[in-house]
Amino acid sequence: MAGKRRNQAAFDRTVATLRSVGRIEPQDAAQVALGRTLAEIIDAAQEPVTQTAYAYLQVIRSLKGEVTAATDDSDLQAFLEVLRGQMGDAPQS
DSSP: SOOHHHHHHHHHHHHHHHHHTTTOOGGHHHHHHHHHHHHHHHHSSSSSOOOHHHHHHHHHHHHOOOOOOOOOHHHHHHHHHHHHOOOSSOOOO
8 A cells, every 4th residue: 555545544643642642552552453454444445334434433432531331233223224314326416
């Protein structure tokens, strides 16, 4: 790959900022690696990446220390249904 794409570059900026304020420590290495992998998948995808994007956001939330309510598959399903409802052809201009 010639250079980083949008999500990869943004993830690296996020990690650098969180490290600079002490929010990311050595024990977060696996989450950082997962986030980088997910950002690469999103940037390289030639098809919708809704599930990958959801996982990617969860990694970022975790790295930021955000506390979220326990979720289950029905929460993910509801999220996906909202996105499906927003998809479709662009309006004619």
